[in-house]
Amino acid sequence: MDYSKFAHTDRKISRLGFGAMGLNGVFDQLDDQQMIKSVLFSLDQGINFIDTARGYGRSEELIGKALKQWTGERPFIASKVSPTRPPSSYPVMSGWHHPAPVKIVYPQGSIRKSVETSLKQLDIESIDLIQLHNYWPMWDTQEDWMEELIQLKEEGKIKHIGVSVPDHRPELILSLVRSGKIDCVQAVINIFDPIALDCLVPICEENQVAVIARMILDEGGLTGFLKEDTTFREGDFRRKYFDVLPRSIYIEKVEALKQFIPSYADSLAELAIKFVLHHPGVTTAITSMQVKQFAANNIKAVQKERLPDDIFETLFIKHRWIRNFLQARRHMD
Template identity: 35%
Template sequence: MHTRLLPPDGSKVSEIGFGAWAIGGEWGPQNDEDSLQTLHAAIDRGVNFIDTAAGYGDGHSEMLIAKVLRDRSEQIFVATKTPPAAGPWPPSPYCRWQDRYSAAYLRDNLHQRLTNLGVERIDLLQLHTWTRGWNDDPQPLLVLRQLRDEGKINLIGVSTPEHDQDCVVQLMRNGLVDVVQVIFNLFNQDAAAQILPVAAETGTGVIVRVALDEGSLSGKYAGDHVFGEDDFRSRYFAGDRMQRTADRVAEIRADMDALGLSDDYSMADVALKFVLARPEVSTVVAGMRTVKQVHQNTRTSQLRDLPDEAITRLRRHNWRRGIWYAGK
């Protein structure tokens, strides 16, 4: 497993990180013993970066991670997230930070994160979403800075709202965040316009999520695939979205064949390598819920980088599909 530096403190993190949403729930049935085996397998394969959140099973993902941390001697970097208090998701322009991320709320939530993970300091605490409406009065981030000064947090981050990822550019330039977590994949390449260059300019760490587009860019789902009601992807791929996505995946596969990549790379390999081609990216969080998925995702790090010709050609798959979370 190759490692990369995570600015600004220069932590060495595995370039493939463990996405822990599925082990908390909402991706269909999941057995805790399977989850624990999966976490151990990932660490055995060199993964030392785990990304979780309060909302992943109401802290269940964090508590599973805590069990594994107690059994391992390796130094594991754990990033978690604090959601805003009850209200619209993502926050609307009319939401007040005082109602969603008050100082008292942030302190109480951080205490719960520390308790669930069984640690005295969080390696990286990210606000799970944000709104541009708070950029000129970013008090929640100043509260996190105080908590960092108190030794309860090492790094401060924001996970971008899907509908307005560029809202973090101002935060980066103002030195208010150490790390941003962004969506960047073959279908959604918007981060290449400003977020990634500004991260390089400001020395901000970058974590990429949804690199496999919630599994579609693994190439394993046909257009008629139906997800169970207890899997959030039944909503993400609602209506005709799965068929439309599968058609686009077929076009990527055709490019892989034309570029001579298909013999050595899986579809998931190509999707992950496309993201890792950007030097600003410190780690790509890939969801893992089985040992098999651990082996599939971690093997990518062992493969040679995609040639420049392939990266250039694959950029054509950028898909301006709008915000699916808002409805069909």
Template identity: 25%
Template structure:
């Protein structure tokens, strides 16, 4: 397994990480046995970075990982955990809580569900508009000092927030959506993370399956949040599926599937980029790992970007209300 360093102060991680969100119902029902087998297959393949969130399935995802990792050497994998999203018993998202007391409470519950003594990378899932990022990161820094957390990460925040957080404690990575059709971080954020020595753990590399080569015009499975995503609605979906077909044709020329081409593109964008692959089946995991066997040249990267231009996607990556909450979508006035 190819390894990459997670920022200038972080650990060595596998070039591809496993994102476990889809194993807890976000894309409709998941097969528990297959999810557990997929986690095992990822570890066997040399993947050592596993990403979750305490709000995925309201704790279900962490408990699933706790079961899958029971008996596995703790030194053989790294847990990346997001916290802060508040959910009701009906599954509704109620907001975000980044207060120091909430940070520490969330960690306590995560450790219990995961059956772990510490979290490798702990991060707020979003910026709490009512709490300075310095306070949230300061609370995690206290947990680092106490030994409950090893490293601090961020998620979906903009350049100014990154600078404020890094002034409090070293940040090892920013988790943010990054794909051929989701490249907003290239405008400002990527320059700041590289200046500060912060890696990118890229989720949504396949745009929630949209450019995987497996997407269809039907995403209405019960509980599948994509049914409410602008890029999966009406005419937007048809336009985006057409883009996916363009990618399929270009990928075929490279001897790759569309998913492999999309992952290989992200891998080729820099050694500081670590794609998180949300495979919840062993066959999809195996397909994703195939991207490591076919590195792209700069010319091939440029060809893919011409075929699927930066702003070609129809629709925003989240519904309007969620987009308004993304600090990463705000342009900074701070140089």
């Protein structure tokens, strides 16, 4: 396993992280013990970074149970503050894909309440990294939310402060990165959408801000699983995610990546993981690994040789496909 230093500390975290969104059953229905075993397997294989959120259903609870069974060094735990749903007078998904006032999304006291609930669910005394689950630049001039986070840090309930970019627009976070007020940014980075590598990641490097890459497999699409007749069960958000445009377009884009298999990766998933981790400014890359076999495959991928620079550049320039599925699919509701 490869490791990198977190922000301006000496703490080393695995460059492949355990994304715990899948522990809430959004992708598949697994029993608790299966998912806990996948967490323990990943830790045993050298992964020491886990990313979860208050909004991920029972994810924190299951991680807490896994930590009780884990006998090794405690992993780096990152979670996210649960935002408050704006009143119905605001547009659908305000605060996520449309701006909303911070006093509406994170009213006074809500951040503390969310963090303290996370601590109970995880059954730990301090969370290594707390991130706002969404953020908008106009919040910079209003300090209440940051003061609440700083107070929690001074109390020892959290160790580091971060922000998750709400969708595919990494430029939203640049002013906050340069402010010196945060330690970490979480953003979408994958073969189709590498735009964060253009500016956000280099600027984070300059300011010693850690970068968590998410959606590195584009919700599974970059594994090649999607077919014209693929169906999704009720409750799986991917029922709409891949159909913002005709599905055939997405499949065609994925098919074009197969020219790099097996010369530079044994699978499309491996190619996608190696692509994101090619940039040294990516501190860790997370993907859902609630299934033990998924975890094993992903861990194997990071143990392979890195992509040649010219192949990375080809993927970076010629296969980027900038679109905001997360925002566009909301208009299908």
